[in-house]
Amino acid sequence: MTAQSRGWEFDHIDPWLAPRMHEVFAEVREGCPVVHSTRYGGFWAVLTHGAVKEVTGDPHTYSSADGASIPRVHGILSPPIAFDPPEHTAYRRIIQRQFTRQGAARYEPLLRRLVRDRLTELIEQGSADLVPTLARYLPPMAIAVILGLPPEDGEQFVEWTTRLLTTAATGDHAENERVTQEFATYISGHLDRDDDETVISVINTGRFDGRPLTPEEKLGMILLLVAAGHETTVHGIGTMIYHVATVDGLKDRLIADPALIPSMIDESLRMEAPVATLSRTVRGGTELAGQTLEDGERTLLVFGSANHDPAVFDRPEEFVCPRDRNPHVAFGSGIHRCIGEHLALLEMRIVAEELLAMAPGYRIADGYEPDWRSGPVTRGLTTLPVTFH
Numbered sequence: 001m002t003a004q005s006r007g008w009e010f011d012h013i014d015p016w017l018a019p020r021m022h023e024v025f026a027e028v029r030e031g032c033p034v035v036h037s038t039r040y041g042g043f044w045a046v047l048t049h050g051a052v053k054e055v056t057g058d059p060h061t062y063s064s065a066d067g068a069s070i071p072r073v074h075g076i077l078s079p080p081i082a083f084d085p086p087e088h089t090a091y092r093r094i095i096q097r098q099f100t101r102q103g104a105a106r107y108e109p110l111l112r113r114l115v116r117d118r119l120t121e122l123i124e125q126g127s128a129d130l131v132p133t134l135a136r137y138l139p140p141m142a143i144a145v146i147l148g149l150p151p152e153d154g155e156q157f158v159e160w161t162t163r164l165l166t167t168a169a170t171g172d173h174a175e176n177e178r179v180t181q182e183f184a185t186y187i188s189g190h191l192d193r194d195d196d197e198t199v200i201s202v203i204n205t206g207r208f209d210g211r212p213l214t215p216e217e218k219l220g221m222i223l224l225l226v227a228a229g230h231e232t233t234v235h236g237i238g239t240m241i242y243h244v245a246t247v248d249g250l251k252d253r254l255i256a257d258p259a260l261i262p263s264m265i266d267e268s269l270r271m272e273a274p275v276a277t278l279s280r281t282v283r284g285g286t287e288l289a290g291q292t293l294e295d296g297e298r299t300l301l302v303f304g305s306a307n308h309d310p311a312v313f314d315r316p317e318e319f320v321c322p323r324d325r326n327p328h329v330a331f332g333s334g335i336h337r338c339i340g341e342h343l344a345l346l347e348m349r350i351v352a353e354e355l356l357a358m359a360p361g362y363r364i365a366d367g368y369e370p371d372w373r374s375g376p377v378t379r380g381l382t383t384l385p386v387t388f389h
Helices: 018-031 049-056 087-099 101-105 108-125 130-135 138-147 151-170 173-188 199-205 215-246 250-256 258-271 341-358
Strands: 034-037 043-046 127-129 277-282 286-288 291-293 298-302 372-374 379-381 385-387
Touching (some): 018 372, 043 049, 087 199, 087 341, 108 127, 108 130, 108 341, 138 215, 151 173, 173 215, 199 215, 215 258, 250 341, 258 341
Parallel strands (some): 043 298
Antiparallel strands (some): 372 379
């Protein structure tokens, strides 16, 4: 059943969409690159690669200050994502250096050891669901390490962040405030650093417009890094493992030539962007792909559609590794491009290298059907059962 025959109105959270997302996006995109929906108070879905790049390249017309998701999630102030220039630039500059390729590379030996230890345990079991046991295991540890927190605390503050976002989305203000205080109490115990290169130390000593950051700003920045760096990387790792096992001949090619792994990761991210959508708010009115957008209207950047735009990607529905050209927008684009991109790529590369070296014969369990889940921002697999022998 097509979206048109079903009378479907664009709704990126609709469970009906999840298993057939690319088919539906292709149908809608071909008819209209920017389509209006009345869902969630009304918004314009931006579906083509060119239109997405146009929006992300113009932060003055398309503002992030009213929130980055549809529907809106209200909660702790989270710079720099919830700000426009010049504030965004000043906030981002505080932590930018810690998230460069070189900055992330400092943590490779520790992260690789964590992955090897976990895989050793899982392989001995003979089988495992790699979403909860591996994909959800590494990102909290990585976030803790780069922040400068004990790795074993990673799961706890990710739990806090998940509860914060959930209660903000559901409007449970009392519970949101309670969890905020728990999170703030924990973080405040680590915010006295000023003598090392950890992210918490840099945030603690950071200055905005010549003044120290407020406690709310510090907490918001840390919350954003935890929230943005967790679920998205979980989905990136899980989907990558799935693609390696299911794309015909791909695993054998990667084992024979590990130099293909970075290209494989890029293609996996293009095929299934963990950050499926983000939003912007129109300032002053504009025209986009032939549509007139009024001041205050919301736009939804559909990265999962832009990455399959046939005007940019040859054979967009095929997993092609390596691609001669792969300008995917899985990490966003423009000034709000994901600051944790290099850390996420490092985690994915380590998992791919170690899994292929330690368990080259792993395969998806018989009878498995992918269970794709989409939220206001992210998309990924909920389970991934595999066998190792």
